[in-house]
Structures are given as structure tokens and as C-alpha cells.
Amino acid sequence: MYKTLMKSLRQYKKPSYLTMLFMALEVAVEIFIPFLMAKIIDKGLIDGDLGYVLKIGSLMFVIACFSMLFGVLGGKFSSDAAVGLSTNLRQDIYENIQTFAFDNIDKYSSSSLITRLTTDITNIQMAFQMVLKTIIRAPFMIAFAFAMAAYTNLKLSLTILIIVPIVAFILIGLIYRVHPYFIKVFKKYDRLNQTVQEDINGVRVVKSFVREEKEIEKFKVASTDIKNLFTKAEKITALNAPVMQIAIYSCLLLVYWFGAKYVVGGTMSTGELTSFITYMMQILSSIMMISMIFVMIVISEASVERVAEVLTEKASLSNPENPLTTIENGDIEFRNVQFKYNELSEEADLSQINFTIKSGETIGIIGGTGSGKSSLIQLIPRLYDVTEGEVYVSGHNVKDYDLVTLRDQIAMVLQKNTLFSGTISDNLRWGDKEASKEEIQRVAKLAQADEFVQGFPDDYETVLDQGGSNVSGGQKQRLTIARALLKQPKILILDDSTSAVDTKTDAYIRKAFIEEIPNTTKIIVAQRISSIQDSDRIIVLEEGKIDGIGTHDELLKNNKIYKEVYDSQVKGGTIVEE
């Protein structure tokens, strides 16, 4: 897990090593200060030798300057390395997310991915910086300071040997208790982010249902959950400070008690006692630093796990070894296809799916909510892979094609489609980044979007807000159809993509398809019979199975479900005779 993360260190390995080097150098010079202090007290002050005080004092000053310089350099390199690591981690995660197939995306909620990219990585950054600064410094300091303390007075140094393991034992106990709280807290962060994301995305729905109070309450609950867990965790970690203080003061008392006896007895000088106390303080403060690092590591461990999980997530779809890079035509065949979103579930979401479509045909797909329409069409551009059976496009299994070729040649307008912030032409150029203004206008005309775009003050240069929130639902759908058309695909799939378009405009779009892109295979998923009734054939889906295939007239005669839908829509007045 830690190894996975450290792979992202790359160009920041050098500053990491430099940090450790400078921290070690800082310790190496700092350790001499108490030693020199003892000399000043014993020889300079007690003997009244001012020249000696000045000489050793100057040496101490130079050493202190070096210690400061090494400390500053260590600090600089540690922050370079930690910020660099977090930048690389964000980049690597982001790149990996881009390779995800739909079922990888299904595994993580978008709020959880956002928490991982922000809060989790910031935790790792802070922990890494502290670890870099301490990992060499603290053990070095403990070892050197103990050696110097033992050199100064071996017997007295035994007090340190007694106290240190006791402190270490108590601190490890605290960490062990606090760990589960931090694991839980990040799950709660996901919840909080999810609430915020949902509410902000759906702010219009919240307002129209007058749900503000309820949503504020929901946010409060998520936020209070985090506060409670943090409070519990902090209560335990707060014990760290008193434990250390008790240790320091007990140690001091012992050292003063025995040290004073030694000084009075003449076996230890005042200077030696002073420097001994300083070494002891250095050891205890190093232990305190190590304990803080442990707390940081515990806090960040949950983050490390979560970040490593996304980093190591392998895209479930990949290119074959020698992929086909051209698709000759828009023929499609489904052969004994079965599909499950979750391989472990008993019931298949699609089963016994068999049909063929000839290039250039227009195929309608209809069926109740949840009957499997979206699932079926997503198998054609390999947004998901079949569980059993095969899907063929232009005579070849879709798994044999290069994924980019496949998705370029199969344009799909998804049910939940998105426009991005930027101009209308920027958005349409997602279909073809080299497209000229004329080409953009041509596809917009086909999708019946040109007229309303021309009505905007900046026509195709009109800036869309995030998610295309400044255009109507029907306008947005027409723009997403235009964007797909710009790809000049062999197969065009519309997943309920004209549901918000009025029936007359819907009919114009279909007419334009027949006239302008006759060789493109068109698959239209719709709830309205009027959107598909003039298709060459219509597939009726029911509970993940094909219930009937035929023309509108054939199905009206021999398919019960189709007839029922037709009758209900005619009675509901949704059929518009064109």
C-alpha cells in the first residue's frame, strides 16, 4: 500500500533524501550545544574565565547558525517533497480514473472520489512531510543524546532508560485505541461530500420541493457525525500531551534528585548536570515527535488505503492485443447475450438477447422502466462487457476492436447527458475537435438546434454554464445529439434523447436522420411510441428479455405489451399524427 503511493514520488525522491540528510546534519551539530554549555558553566563561569566563555560562546553561536541553516534547508526540502508527492498522486489518480470503464465507476461514488482527491491526499501530504522531517532526526537525536548523557553520567542515564519504555508503551496504547475512529471518520466525509454534491447539483429540485430545511438537517447530521467521531478521537489523542508532561516532570524530578546529590557529593559538576538535563529534554521531545508522527500515520493510514485503492484499480475493459482499427459498416448482431451488472447476482439484467441489425437501418427500442433498454445499448460501444454471448459490429466481435475506434464510430447520446462549461461550439467539438463552423452548423441543423442557437446573442459562441444549466432540457438534448452527429458515426444510438423535445421537433430530427445520414445505423430508445413508430423495426423489451421484434404494424397486431403502450399513449393523447 505504502509502496504503491511511493511510486508517485518520482522526481521528488531527491528532495526527500535531502530532507533526511539535512535533518541528520542538524542533529549532529545540535548535539554539541549542551556539551559546550557545560564547559562554559564549569570552566568559564565557575572559574571566572571570561576569555574561555567568549571562545566557547562564539563556537556555540557558529554551531547554532549551522543547526538553523540545516533546519531551514530540511524544512524547505520536506515541503517540496510533500507538496510534490501530493501533486503527483492527484495527477496519477485522475489519470487512472480516466481509464475507468463504467463498472469501475459504479464502484465509487463521485463524492468518495472527490474526498480521496482532496482531504485524503492533504492528510497524506502532511503525514509525509512530518515523517520525512522526523524519521531520521528523532532516532538520531535519541541515540546521540543518550550517548552524550551516558558519557556525562552513566548512572544517571539509567533514569532515562526506565522512563522511555513506559512512555512508549502508553503512547502505543493510545494510538491503538484511536485508529478505528479515524477509519470511520473518512467514510463519514464521503457521506458529507455526497450530501453537498447532491444538494448543489439538484438545488433547483430542492427549492421546487421546498426541501431546504430537510436538506439543512441532513447536512447537520452528516457534519455532526464527523464532529462526534473527531471529538472522540481527539479526546484520546489529547491524552498524549499529559502523558508526555508526566514523563518529562517525573524524569526531571528524578534527575534533579539524584543529580543534586552527585553535585553535592562532588561526583558531577553543575555544568554536567545542566547538559544532562538538556540531553534528557532532547530525548523526551524526540519521543514526543515520534508519538505525534504515529498519530499522523494513524490518521493518514485510512487515507493511504483509500488513495491506494483508486490508484491500483484496474480498468475492467482493455484493448485486445492486435485491435481492429476500422469499422466497415453499421451491421450489429447480438448472439445469446446475457448481462449482469453484478456477476454474483442470481438474476441477469439481460438474457437470451438475439437479433441482427443491417447497416443503415433505424431500430426503435421500447419497454417499461428498468426493462433493460439502456443496459442493452451500452453493450454495443463496450461501455460494459457482456457476461455471456457475443456482440458483433460490422461482422467482428466488439472485443476485437480498438476501444477508441469503436467509441468513435459508435456515437451514443446517453440518457443522463452532460454539457460542459464553455461555448456551444466548444461543446459540439467534443464530437470532432477539427470541425469547421459550417460542419458544426450542419449537424446542429440536423439535430434541430441551429434555429434556437442562432437566437442567442452570441449564437455558437454563447457560453454554457456548468452542466448546460442556462439552456432548456430540450435544447440540451438537441445539442448533445448534434455533438454525437459531428463524429460522423457508423452507428448512432439515442437513449431516450428526445424525451424533452416536443413531438413535432422530434419528428423533424428523425426525418433529417433518414434523409441526411441514410447509411448510419440508428438505434432510438424511447418511451413515446411516436418517436419510434416509423422505425424499420422495433424491439420490445420486458424484464431484460426480448418480448417482440417487428414493425409498428406487426407489433400492434401481435405484441400485447406494445399494443398496451400504444393504447395508453393514444388515450393519453401523446400520439401526434405527422
Ligand SMILES: Nc1ncnc2c1ncn2[C@@H]1O[C@H](COP(=O)(O)OP(=O)(O)OP(=O)(O)O)[C@@H](O)[C@H]1O
Ligand atoms: N449501473 C448499474 N448498476 C447496477 N444495476 C443497474 C445499473 N444500471 C441499471 N441497473 C439495473 O438494471 C436494470 C435495467 O436497467 P436499465 O437502465 O437498462 O433500464 P431501462 O429500460 O433503460 O430503464 P429506463 O427506461 O428507466 O431508463 C434495472 O433493474 C436497473 O436497476
